[in-house]
Amino acid sequence: MPPLAARLHAPLLLVPAASPRPATRLCAASGPRGVGGFRRGALASEKPPVVAVAEKAGGEGGGGQGEGPYDAIVIGSGIGGLVAATQLAAKGARVLVLEKYLIPGGSSGYYRRDGFTFDVGSSVMFGFSDKGNLNLITQALEAVGRKMEVLPDPSTVHFHLPGDLSVLVHRKYEDFINELISKFPHEKEGIIKFYGTCWKIFNSLNSLELKSLEEPLYLFGQFFQKPLECLTLAYYLPQNAGDIARKFIKDQELLSFIDAECFIVSTVNALQTPMINASMVLCDRHFGGINYPVGGVGGIALSLADGLVEKGSEIRYKANVTNVVLENGKAVGVRLSNGKEFFAKTVISNATRWDTFGKLLKEKELPEEEKNFQKNYVKAxxxxxxxxxxxxxxxxxxxxxxxxxxxxxxxxxxxxxxxxxxxxxxxxxxxxxxxxxxxxxxxxxxxxxxxxxxxxxxxxxxxxxxxxxxxxxxxxxxxxxxxxxxxxxxxxxxxxxxxxxxxxxxTYGPMPRGKPKGLLAMPFNTTSIDGLYCVGDSCFPGQGVIAVAFSGIMCAHRVAADIGLEQKSPALDAGLLGLLRWLRTLA
Ligand SMILES: NC(=O)c1ccc[n+]([C@@H]2O[C@H](COP(=O)([O-])OP(=O)(O)OC[C@H]3O[C@@H](n4cnc5c(N)ncnc54)[C@H](O)[C@@H]3O)[C@@H](O)[C@H]2O)c1
Ligand SMILES: CC(C)=CCC/C(C)=C/C=C/C(C)=C/C=C/C(C)=C/C=C/C=C(C)/C=C/C=C(C)/C=C/C=C(\C)CCC=C(C)C
Missing domain, CATH: 3.30.519 (Guanine Nucleotide Dissociation Inhibitor; domain 2)
Incomplete structure (x- = not known):
């Protein structure tokens, strides 16, 4: 197979050599306008961009009436949906991903114009190193036999802030901390203590095997193997970065800097940013570093989609899901805008929770769980x-x-x-x-x-x-x-x-309505509809490519247990899911 960078730039029909499914091909196509700009009329005279599109013969969705049953149908091919799908496919499940657009990736997609390849969304990639347990993008690709060449970024971000405060977040932790201390020498101790607490949490996270926190056999197993680390995480789960920062730091400008540190990954200030999420990004940038995939961020989704097909599952584009089909209150399939139906043992929605419960489900009454979610979170x-x-x-x-x-x-x-x-x-x-x-x-x-x-x-x-x-x-x-x-x-x-x-x-995901209790109120992947799961940024732990990758890994594990591909204990399940539901109501 040619290197991905070459494929992203190649103008002609490309058939992935490794793909065993002739019906699905990667080809040059015209038409899609990326998120950068869509002045349809104004751009009509431009040469159409070249993008990779996997199409299934037969037009939208490509199938006949009532295809299935699959083990899982995934609505949407954002990184959250693709990671859930590929993890399940790697466990042996037969998965169908249905994507409304022409290419995979959602907000991690790409588009081309006049020789430029643009990332639709962020180009700052966490979780893409070759070490530790938190390199979730690397691991997700590996699960389907893919590896991307990456370019290490010598820094994460250069802050240009009020009062001409300029801080460069170097890749090396010591360089960053020394630069920050040089700007706020009187807060040296506070800086070391705040970022030191972040490291304590990050190291705990990094020591765990990351799977579904909604699966009791795994969760209790982790508590047994790593009690201190799990208790550390449980302790910080309901806490926010701004409160911890205020324990150690008094300088208002430095606290504002920490707000900016949190804002770039949560779109809210530090007082509203869960401490676990802040620790994850404030440390991974130094531990694994920020690494950029050669050829652009869009290559991640293309590689996952490729790997998915190679594992014997499917992805169909221009497949606009309009309904989740319920039978006796259980999700059993989906319907597309052209009326085609697909059936599966489970349905996983990568659409936002607002879209899933507001549009795809036609129930009149919002389930209590979702009311609680919407009480705690608004659309960012x-x-x-x-x-x-x-x-x-x-x-x-x-x-x-x-x-x-x-x-x-x-x-x-x-x-x-x-x-x-x-x-x-x-x-x-x-x-x-x-x-x-x-x-x-x-x-x-x-x-x-x-x-x-x-x-x-x-x-x-x-x-x-x-x-x-x-x-x-x-x-x-x-x-x-x-x-x-x-x-x-x-x-x-x-x-x-x-x-x-x-x-x-x-929206780019949920944002706490007020001051949250850390991550406590964030829903996981199961929903109150039997057989329906959510994945992506309106699930724990929230916004961010690595965050939705984790949500995908968790979701796949829980679904695999529910369809018999992983161990499960129905009695413990009922206990843990009930406990988690109750904990969320406390937030
Ligand atoms: N601006 C940025 O900085 C930036 C950039 C890239 C990624 N991100 C992160 O990525 C996260 C989002 O990832 P994600 O995986 O949750 O979702 P996503 O929004 O990236 O992908 C969802 C996919 O589902 C598809 N979809 C939605 N409804 C559908 C329907 N009814 N039928 C078929 N397909 C449907 C969409 O077309 C899209 O491809 C965001 O939180 C964001 O933090 C951010
Ligand atoms: C269950 C219970 C109750 C208990 C138990 C305890 C425990 C064990 C716990 C555990 C936990 C865990 C594991 C957790 C985990 C978590 C995680 C992984 C998280 C993650 C996160 C992440 C994030 C948030 C990320 C984010 C990011 C982002 C958003 C990014 C973005 C970027 C951008 C926008 C860029 C910027 C740019 C410029 C500056 C230019």
Whole structure:
């Protein structure tokens, strides 16, 4: 098989040599517009992009009436759905993944324009190293016999903050801590204690074999083998990073810095960020480091989809699931928008919980569990994203790959358009852009409300205006001459994210309504509908590619136990699931 980077760039029909299923092919296709921008009319004259699409002969969904039964049907091929599917396939299950769009990956997908390969979402990849137990992306690929070449990033992010506070998060922990201490020498002890607590939690996590926390035989087994580590995790489960930081640190600016550290991975401040999640990302970036897959993030989903097919399971594109089919209250299959039905022992939804319970299930009454979830969590805002191709000369030598910019006022951190995320993946992988050019992927949080109810013309003008203002800010802060260096620009609004990622209001996942009790209220994978499971960022532990990969691993384990591919104990199941349900009501 050609290396993935070559496949991502190859313009012609490619048949994966390893795939045993001739009906599923990877081919050049035209049409899909990535999340960067979708000015359908304006772009109509452009040459269509080349993307890899797995299509099954026979049009949408490709099957006849009532196909099945499969062991599991997975709705959606985001990383959460793909990891659940591939883990199950690796355990011997027969899985069908149904994806609405043309390519796999959801918000971890990619798209191409004029020689540029853009990551739809974040280019900061955690969990992609070759060591420890938390390299969940590496492990997910390995489970289906795939390995990707990665490029180590020398840093995670360069913060440009109010008061000209500049902090580079170096790959080496000591370098980062020394840089932070040099900015806040009076808080040396507090800094060491806060980040030291993160390491205590990370090391506990990293010592466990990660499987479903809803499966008692595994969970009790882990408590027996690693009691101290499990008790540490249980202790920190209901706690938030901001409270722990305040135990050790008094300096307001440093606490604001820790807010920014948390915000980039949770879109909320440290007081609302679960301590376990904060520890995971604040340490993995130094333990395994941030590693970028050669050829772009889109290769992860393509590799998983490839591996899935090789294991004898299926993925079908342009398959828009509109209903989960219930029989006597149990989920037994799904129906597509064209009326085709597929049946399975279990159904796993990678759509958000809002979409799953608000759209795919036609029950009038929301189950209590979901009411509780919606009481505790609201939809996080969407993003405005700008994908640009620029002349390489605009970037000073040694420019870092990822930046976070909040210019003057800490109060703007969580406000729409307040802070700016910027990734330049071509710093690591120049093959993503034509020679002499770089990619700038800029994004900032934005709610959908302000984008609705306006005419097409106003919408286009608004996108242009908002994007130009963000570019102007970056030009002022980081790269003089930026505006004039642009050779390609695509702007995506929250509506774009809603439409092309099929995410309710374009949301990037749940956000606590108030101050959460850490991760306590986060639902796992089982739902109150027998046979229906959820996976992805509206499940424990939340937003993030590595987080949804963990959710996929947990989900596959629980489903495998329920369909007899892994051990289970019905009596212990009832006890643990009841206990977890009760614990969630305490949050
Ligand atoms: N901006 C970013 O920074 C960024 C980038 C990449 C990834 N991420 C992370 O990835 C996480 C999301 O991953 P995920 O796996 O939960 O989901 P996802 O949104 O990435 O993927 C869900 C997939 O399900 C498909 N789908 C939804 N409804 C469907 C239906 N009815 N029928 C068929 N297909 C349907 C969508 O088309 C999409 O491909 C986010 O939390 C985010 O943190 C973030
Ligand atoms: C059950 C009970 C009750 C108890 C028991 C105890 C125990 C044992 C516990 C355990 C636990 C566990 C295992 C847990 C785990 C967890 C995990 C794994 C987590 C993870 C997490 C992760 C995360 C959150 C991540 C995230 C990330 C993100 C979001 C990212 C993003 C990025 C971006 C946006 C980028 C930025 C950019 C720039 C700056 C440019």
């Amino acid at each position: 805002p969407s993003f405005l994203s700008i994908h640009m191709g620029v002349k390489a000369s605009v970037l000073p030598a040694g420019t870092d790959c990822h930046h976070f910019v909040l210019e003057d006022n800490w109060n703007n951190l969580e406000k729409p358009y307040g802070s700016i995320f910027l990734s330049i993946p071509t710093v690591l992988d120049p093959s993503l852009a034509p020679e002499g050019h770089h990619i700038l992927h800029i994004f900032t949080t934005a709610g959908i409300e302000a984008w609705e109810g306006i005419s097409r013309k106003e919408y286009e003008e608004k996108k242009e205006m908002v994007a130009n203002e963000i570019i102007r800010r970056l030009e002022k802060k980081l790269f003089p001459g930026l505006q004039d260096s642009i050779v390609l620009k695509e702007v995506g609004s929250p509506k774009t994210h809603r439409r092309f990622l099929a995410r309710n209001d374009g």
